[in-house]
Amino acid sequence: MQQSKAKRLLLSLMLAFSMLVSAQAANSTSLIPIGHTVGIKMNAEGVLVVRLNDVQTPDGPVCPAREAGLAEGDVIVSINGTEVDSNDSLQKQIALSAGQPVTLAILRNGSSQSLTAVPRVDEKGVYRIGVLARDSMAGIGTLTYVDPETGAYGSLGHGICDSETGVLLPLREGSLLYSVVGSVQRGKVGEPGALQGEFTADTSLGTVKENTESGIFGTLTDTALYESLEAVPVASADEIELGDAEIISNVEGDTVQRYSVQIVKIYPEDDEYGRGMMLRVTDRALLEKTGGIVQGMSGSPVLQNGKLIGAVTHVLVNDPTCGYAICIEKMLNAAG
Missing domain, CATH: 2.30.42.10 (PDZ domain)
Structure with missing residues (x-):
């Protein structure tokens, strides 16, 4: 019953180390937060059975x-x-x-x-x-971070799943494509909004190597999106605080901006739905443009006190000004 209720409230925006090791890694790592949308194209390993006919x-x-x-x-x-x-x-x-x-x-x-x-x-x-099967998926998401030394990136903060079965798409190969935001469908209560992205298959930015419950991961082969950006320290989960924070998002054209949010709740590490924190959008410009958090913003990096702390993952369907984010520590653990 509880799980069914949670599914109605949450909308995913188209995956170990010990706590000590993880915290040490986070404290010693610097990554570049990006916040730019990308087209994501993935081909499945095998074919996923969506429906029996x-x-x-x-x-x-x-x-x-x-x-x-x-x-x-x-x-x-x-x-x-x-x-x-x-x-x-x-x-x-x-x-x-x-x-x-x-x-x-x-x-x-x-x-x-x-x-x-x-x-x-x-x-x-x-x-x-008598099967209806799916062998590929394509959509838009937001790049969370890149390691400037290796080009390794993380995006989305959640896995890419089949919309009908909820099954994580088994990845054979995938690519990132350059994208711009053409328009925005504003979110409203009961009807989440969405970024309308435009991308073409001949503008590859990198590869998709892993599709996990905590994000997609791979390597950027084009440095254009981050060569002029600076790296910031990565925060461990226990450094996250209630209060002011920022998200970095691309909600219009090719422009990436910072927007103010509030962290209103922090979830325990073993939260059954994988939530790290709840965010409330307070930035007037973002609220006017999108209504809050919309599909396509998934992966937008979250910063607090000058550190990268997480990535936006979900919108609250009954209140689009609010959403959830995964802790960056959990994403990095999933990336290995």
């Missing part, structure tokens, strides 16, 4: 995938030993079966399993097993 056969509707035990959220990685990495390759292997049983190698909750399905021919003469 009936195959309309001459004998009536059937769903071979369901009969085989396949479920929404499963990841199909191979068919009869041949890897599948796209919907096209999935359908090709099903078509090649000519109706003979096929062996599906899948991942379910991180565990490998093997299932057998018998494709059926539909009314158009095409063999199918």
Whole structure:
């Protein structure tokens, strides 16, 4: 009941060290906070089953995938030993079966399993097993930080999940693309807003190597977004205080600005929803432009007392002036 209520209140904006080691690492690290939007394009490792559909056969509707035990959220990685990495390759292997049983190698909750399905021919003469699958995703988010010495970055503060199943997209490869904000859909109570980003596939800024529950991570290959910026110290979780702070965001065109916020609540390290702190936007300019926190601002760095302390991750659906942020310490731990 509690979890269901929390899901209604939260909207994710399209992942260990010991406490002592982590705090020492945070105190000795300097990173560049960025706050610029980027286009994020990811291709899945295998294909993610989003929905099971009936195959309309001459004998009536059937769903071979369901009969085989396949479920929404499963990841199909191979068919009869041949890897599948796209919907096209999935359908090709099903078509090649000519109706003979096929062996599906899948991942379910991180565990490998093997299932057998018998494709059926539909009314158009095409063999199918009755799955709607997803093999890639694209969207807009905000870069949180970059290590000026290595180019390693972190972004979003949460993982990229399938919107229908909630499953973390298993990453095969991904890239960051240069982006500008074309327009803003303002947030209002019950209806979160969003940044409308514009990006093209021929302006790569870097790679996406990890998709985790605490953010996406990789390497920036283009220094344009940070070569003129300065690094700041990284704060450990126990340095975060209630009160004044700032977020760095790109909510118009190519402009990155600092906006005032208040940290109104700090959550325990073992918070079941992964929250580090609750923020309230107090900056009049940002409130007028966006209504508060909107989708696409996920990953906006949070600073306090001259240190990088976290990244914006969620908006409160019933109050868009408020949202949640992850502690930077947790992001760095996820990045390894």
